Amino acid sequence: RKEVEQDPGPFNVPEGATVAFNCTYSNSASQSFFWYRQDCRKEPKLLMSVYSSGNEDGRFTAQLNRASQYISLLIRDSKLSDSATYLCVVNLNTGGFKTIFGAGTRLFVKA
Amino acid sequence: DTAVSQTPKYLVTQMGNDKSIKCEQNLGHDTMYWYKQDSKKFLKIMFSYNNKELIINETVPNRFSPKSPDKAHLNLHINSLELGDSAVYFCASSRRSGTATYEQYFGPGTRLTVT
Numbered sequence: 265r266k267e268v269e270q271d272p273g274p275f276n277v278p279e280g281a282t283v284a285f286n287c288t289y290s291n292s293a294s295q296s297f298f299w300y301r302q303d304c305r306k307e308p309k310l311l312m313s314v315y316s317s318g319n320e321d322g323r324f325t326a327q328l329n330r331a332s333q334y335i336s337l338l339i340r341d342s343k344l345s346d347s348a349t350y351l352c353v354v355n356l357n358t359g360g361f362k363t364i365f366g367a368g369t370r371l372f373v374k375a
Numbered sequence: 376d377t378a379v380s381q382t383p384k385y386l387v388t389q390m391g392n393d394k395s396i397k398c399e400q401n402l403g404h405d406t407m408y409w410y411k412q413d414s415k416k417f418l419k420i421m422f423s424y425n426n427k428e429l430i431i432n433e434t435v436p437n438r439f440s441p442k443s444p445d446k447a448h449l450n451l452h453i454n455s456l457e458l459g460d461s462a463v464y465f466c467a468s469s470r471r472s473g474t475a476t477y478e479q480y481f482g483p484g485t486r487l488t489v490t
């Protein structure tokens with residue numbers, strides 16, 4: 265089983281739609297969690313951190329369920345510019361520090 | 376001002392050559408990383424340095440040798456390049472406080488093509 269698994273893509277949605285991405289992680293030593301966005305041929309960029317209480321940033325809402333080892337990202341009112349690959353990222357602390365990236369979920373938002 | 380910069384942006388070279396990629400960050404971070412993103416777009420960590428000390432060394436051929444002359448720089452030297460080394464290499468940096476690791480900031484990537 266992969267350490268970080270994401271929904272297989274691609275997701276094709278119309279503008280204005282709400283879309284949700286899921287991510288599961290296998291290591292209970294996972295300590296901090298993030299969603300990154302990567303545009304084609306660009307570097308990954310931090311979209312938002314994920315906090316235990318859940319957090320929102322404009323149209324984006326992230327949730328964390330430590331008991332189920334599950335992270336989600338909800339995008340409301342999708343824009344064309346949201347088209348990108350969304351990466352779930354987990355930091356582990358197992359005596360040493362390690363960052364694990366999920367394989368990413370591709371989102372296409374169409375007019 | 377560029378926070379994390381890498382040079383070169385593109386690198387085309389022949390099998391068997393030795394090449395280096397340089398990375399610099401001006402964010403004052405104490406931890407730097409090298410990642411490889413292959414043709415399937417999977418991003419995998421290769422190395423991590425904290426305060427110039429190697430703390431993560433994933434299963435990477437020893438043809439790859441990172442060097443951190445100071446906290447702001449992390450270079451990657453690759454010997455005897457192989458076709459399978461073709462990928463995009465990203466440098467990143469973050470800060471670390473106690474047992475907490477914070478978000479990472481990535482450089483623009485170096486697209487390496489080995490022919």
